Amino acid sequence: MDSHARLERALGASAAPRRDPAFTVAVMQQVEERRFRVGAVVSILRAGGLAALGGIGALLAANWAGAHWDGVQTGLVLAAAAFALVGFTRSQLRSALAR
Amino acid sequence: MSADEEARLIAAARRGDSRAFAALVDAHQQAVRGFLRRFTGAWADADDIAQEAFVTAWRRLDRFEGRSTFRSWVSGIGYRIARDARRAHGRALKRDGDWAESQAPAEQAPIEDRMALADAMAALPEDQRAVVALCLGEGFSHTEASEILNLPLGTVKSHASRGRERLLQALEAKDG
Numbered sequence: 001m002d003s004h005a006r007l008e009r010a011l012g013a014s015a016a017p018r019r020d021p022a023f024t025v026a027v028m029q030q031v032e033e034r035r036f037r038v039g040a041v042v043s044i045l046r047a048g049g050l051a052a053l054g055g056i057g058a059l060l061a062a063n064w065a066g067a068h069w070d071g072v073q074t075g076l077v078l079a080a081a082a083f084a085l086v087g088f089t090r091s092q093l094r095s096a097l098a099r
Numbered sequence: 100m101s102a103d104e105e106a107r108l109i110a111a112a113r114r115g116d117s118r119a120f121a122a123l124v125d126a127h128q129q130a131v132r133g134f135l136r137r138f139t140g141a142w143a144d145a146d147d148i149a150q151e152a153f154v155t156a157w158r159r160l161d162r163f164e165g166r167s168t169f170r171s172w173v174s175g176i177g178y179r180i181a182r183d184a185r186r187a188h189g190r191a192l193k194r195d196g197d198w199a200e201s202q203a204p205a206e207q208a209p210i211e212d213r214m215a216l217a218d219a220m221a222a223l224p225e226d227q228r229a230v231v232a233l234c235l236g237e238g239f240s241h242t243e244a245s246e247i248l249n250l251p252l253g254t255v256k257s258h259a260s261r262g263r264e265r266l267l268q269a270l271e272a273k274d275g
Contacts, residue, residue: 003267009208010216010270011236014142016132023132023146024124027153028117034154 100126105169113160120160124153127170130237135177137232140221148184152177167246171239175247178229185225212270219269223262230255231262 065072100108105126111119131152135145156163156173163172208216220228229248233239234255241259245252 003270006208006212006270007216007235007263007266010212011137011266013208013213013216014133014136014236016129016136016146018129019125020128021125023128023150024121027124027128027150028121030150030154031117031120031157034158 102168106165109160109163109165109169112157120157123169127173128153130170130239131173131177133237134174134232134239135181137220137236138178138229139181140217144184145181148177148181151180155180167243171243171247174233174239175249178247182225211273215269215273216266219266223265226250226254227258227262230258231266234259235263235266 105123108119108123112123128149132146132149135149135152136142139145139148152173155176156169159176163169167175220231223231226248230244230250233244233247234241239247241252241255244250244259245255248255250258
């Protein structure tokens, strides 16, 4: 065998297999792990952002309520009255239907 | 795999279809791993780097512009990872001798030739070894090697020719 043919064969010894499902599976496992990690980080950031927005909203509402306490009291009384009225009406309707 | 089929799989993988990406990995792993095995001289390291290259390719799929083939693009990613790993450690990747194990086809070259070739490959300058691994080892064209390694086409041709000569000399020297 001449040197060129020997070189070709020696180079061919390092060839990877034509099909290697184990390698493909290993790559896809890493891909899925990375995708899961990215998804988890995005979810955490999203939840953290929503919680921060909620907290800021609650603080602003508390601040506003402190500055407009009279209005808030009136609102609460009106809301309580509305709930009481609705509750009373519903109970009357129920008892009328039951008869 | 035809160019159309490859383009279809790449488009599907970009939309998040992991089966399409798995098909791309399956089709191109041989070329990428073969190149990296010859370039690093260490099969286990090369396969790890090839895995990392494919995972990086998945992450950066949006940046693939289709100016080169998919296998060239991934080989380029693998080459840069391997090169950076060598430089970061300040040493050549450890040659683990895996090449001598029985994963290669039965009609393989005599072990003396493979050892002489491995030594000669390790002695080649980095760029030249990469060109030899791509063009002589995996049958990449000179143009593809030029794109992967970011080297002028003339330099690639010269590296391929000189690299081949040096490997032939190494085989002949072993006989003498």
